[in-house]
Amino acid sequence: MENLETIFAVIKNLITFNLSAIQKHEWELFQGYGFFMLVVFLVVVLYAYCFHLYRSEATGEKNYEKYAKLALEDDIDDSVLENKRSA
Template sequence: MSIETMRELQAYGFYIMLVAMVVILYSYWFHLKRSEKVGRKDYEKYSNLALNDNLQDDVLESLSSSDKDDNRSVKK
């Protein structure tokens, strides 16, 4: 295999990976926007988590009773 063929294959591989990464990025963005629109999660409140990290700040999500029971059943 010559150097030119290897470089040509490398270029094709680069563009295929680039397109794949763009598709993955936009599908993830679409998933975030769709789940926010449906109401499953509100990701915008997590964006200020680094800014509002004092002890006096509001809690983002409170644990449900089933989550609390699951945490208590774990033995140390």
């Protein structure tokens, strides 16, 4: 509970631009928890993106194998993968 109070005090000092009031150990604690929260957030975003790709391919909205083959079969006379409506 003490760490949580320290983190909120650091956030308050950052918002009020009172940077001289932040001690070194408080800043290190804030950086540690901040890095952990950033990693957790990025992992959640990565898994959500992977789930989106899996679901869109499973429902037939997109076929990502066509796009994977594009790297191997990229000649000037190859057929177009998708016909897009012009704006």
